[in-house]
Amino acid sequence: xxxxxxxxWKLLSGLLLLYAILGGxxxxxxxxxxxMEIAAESMRNLFYHVGMWFGxxxxxxxxxxxxxxxxxxxxxxxxxxxxEAVNVGLLFGFLGIFTGMIWANFTWGTPWVKDPKLNGxxxxxxxxxxxxxxxxxIDERHKRAKVAAIYNIFAFFLWVVLVIILxxxxxxxxxxxxxGNANTVLPMHLQSSxxxxxxxxxxxxxxxxxxIFTIRVRIRKIKLFTENx
Amino acid sequence: xxxxxxxxxxxxxxxxxxxQKYVLNGILLYLVSTIFVTYLAFDKIISTxxxxxxxxxxLLFVAVNGISKSFVQESxxxxxxxxxxxxxxxxxxxxxxxxxLLMTILSVFSFVFFIVLMGNLVVNLPLxxxxxxxxxxxxxxxxxxxxxxxxxxxxxxSLIAILSFPIVLPLLxxxxxxxxxxxxxxxxxxxxxxxxxxxxxxxxxxxxAYLLFPYLWRD
Numbered sequence: 115x116x117x118x119x120x121x122x123w124k125l126l127s128g129l130l131l132l133y134a135i136l137g138g139x140x141x142x143x144x145x146x147x148x149x150m151e152i153a154a155e156s157m158r159n160l161f162y163h164v165g166m167w168f169g170x171x172x173x174x175x176x177x178x179x180x181x182x183x184x185x186x187x188x189x190x191x192x193x194x195x196x197x198e199a200v201n202v203g204l205l206f207g208f209l210g211i212f213t214g215m216i217w218a219n220f221t222w223g224t225p226w227v228k229d230p231k232l233n234g235x236x237x238x239x240x241x242x243x244x245x246x247x248x249x250x251x252i253d254e255r256h257k258r259a260k261v262a263a264i265y266n267i268f269a270f271f272l273w274v275v276l277v278i279i280l281x282x283x284x285x286x287x288x289x290x291x292x293x294g295n296a297n298t299v300l301p302m303h304l305q306s307s308x309x310x311x312x313x314x315x316x317x318x319x320x321x322x323x324x325x326i327f328t329i330r331v332r333i334r335k336i337k338l339f340t341e342n343x
Numbered sequence: 344x345x346x347x348x349x350x351x352x353x354x355x356x357x358x359x360x361x362x363q364k365y366v367l368n369g370i371l372l373y374l375v376s377t378i379f380v381t382y383l384a385f386d387k388i389i390s391t392x393x394x395x396x397x398x399x400x401x402l403l404f405v406a407v408n409g410i411s412k413s414f415v416q417e418s419x420x421x422x423x424x425x426x427x428x429x430x431x432x433x434x435x436x437x438x439x440x441x442x443x444l445l446m447t448i449l450s451v452f453s454f455v456f457f458i459v460l461m462g463n464l465v466v467n468l469p470l471x472x473x474x475x476x477x478x479x480x481x482x483x484x485x486x487x488x489x490x491x492x493x494x495x496x497x498x499x500x501s502l503i504a505i506l507s508f509p510i511v512l513p514l515l516x517x518x519x520x521x522x523x524x525x526x527x528x529x530x531x532x533x534x535x536x537x538x539x540x541x542x543x544x545x546x547x548x549x550x551x552a553y554l555l556f557p558y559l560w561r562d
């Protein structure tokens with residue numbers, strides 16, 4: 115029972131994602147007369163593509179929080195958590211871009227369009243890849259942890275402006291509810307059946323992110339322990 | 344106390360700059376040659392889009408070149424001395440304000456030189472100047488903080504470009520939007536939202552730098 119007590123959320127993540135995969139392919143919907151005919155059956159990607167963004171957001175926020183905590187206590191474990199959260203966030207970010215490119219190829223005819231959300235996402239990834247480069251260029255462990263934490267906190271706010279505020283101001287976006295006042299309707303608002311899969315799927319992806327995160331943190335902690343002893 | 348320290352430190356920065364005039368002259372020459380190269384490549388520019396993007400890209404490179412020296416110009420021993428006599432906040436504020444002065448001079452200079460060679464396409468000059476000043480402030484504050492971060496790592500100069508270009512983009516994108524409308528129409532409406540965003544980015548960056556810099560300064 116103690117196993118379940120500590121790991122129930124991992125089980126829940128698996129069940130939610132299983133449900134999201136089965137449900138995502140099985141539910142039926144129709145986009146006649148909604149202005150979203152172009153997406154057609156590819157709208158099922160909503161459960162996976164958007165899930166990647168939710169996973170990335172939650173991980174990058176986690177990384178930000180651990181960087182703040184590092185600057186309070188200067189505990190090396192907090193730094194490990196911050197860097198691994200960013201790593202998992204990057205993984206989700208790349209998967210989000212790839213799933214989005216496949217989807218864009220079907221609906222918009224090309225894998226990459228000049229859309230504020232796409233460009234924001236790409237530059238957001240550059241910001242966090244630069245974080246990895248910065249860590250690589252400092253040898254001393256404590257200095258690296260401190261400088262990286264400072265950069266992470268600084269970059270997070272500009273990243274928020276980039277991926278959350280600017281696309282909403284840009285006015286024109288091909289994404290649903292992406293730009294201005296013209297289209298504020300999300301697919302879930304039109305087809306209530308989608309909501310039944312969408313919200314559990316998002317929950318599942320976020321939990322999966324935390325699962326990967328805890329595993330990677332444990333590996334790093336063991337490495338740190340063996341280095342020190 | 345903070346104000347007095349900052350004032351003395353800004354005076355120090357200016358005296359240092361005037362003592363080593365070749366650094367400032369070097370940046371000015373860099374600016375002139377870059378604009379001249381674009382002039383040779385383009386002759387007169389008619390498209391506002393090209394004018395706008397070239398101008399801001401040149402200004403970005405000039406800013407990176409001008410500000411990247413902020414924390415590596417002086418020896419670590421002298422930094423240790425500053426550490427003992429001044430508060431980190433005063434050091435940061437003096438660097439930001441000094442770089443703001445430098446950036447204002449550089450941006451006005453490049454604007455004048457740019458319109459002389461490339462032709463003046465600006466319709467709404469007051470709006471463009473507001474953009475230029477907000478841009479100088481934003482570039483100065485973001486790049487000062489990035490220069491401080493990069494000065495703690497090895498291969499400082501390439502690191503500054505890697506760290507700053509993506510981070511500067513929210514600011515630069517907004518700047519280019521406002522200045523584009525200053526190139527095409529003479530009215531202000533529709534730009535207030537962007538100007539508020541620019542102000543918000545500037546204030547956030549300065550507050551963050553003010554809070555984070557002490558951790559960076561204490562080695």
